[in-house]
Amino acid sequence: MTIWVNEQIDPSGLVYACIACCDEQKAQECYQSFLADLNEEQKQAGWQVNLRTVSSWDEVPVSALKLS
DSSP, rough: EEEEEEEEHHHHHHHEEEEEEHHHHHHHHHHHHHHHHHHHHHHHHHEEEEEEEESSSSGGGGOOOEOO
16 A cells, blocks of 8 residues: 655644645645645745655654545
């Protein structure tokens, strides 16, 4: 099983928002949305958006919104 994890990370490295799902297309759409939501000031301050895969729900951060 592949689980797609989208994370929006603040400059201090804390996960600000996290959404996980098993649908690659939805994950890509979420990633694009997370990117679009960051303004230039946030980008310059060090905010990041990550899209990664994991193989188990145990590897998903507990704060994540989990979509099946």
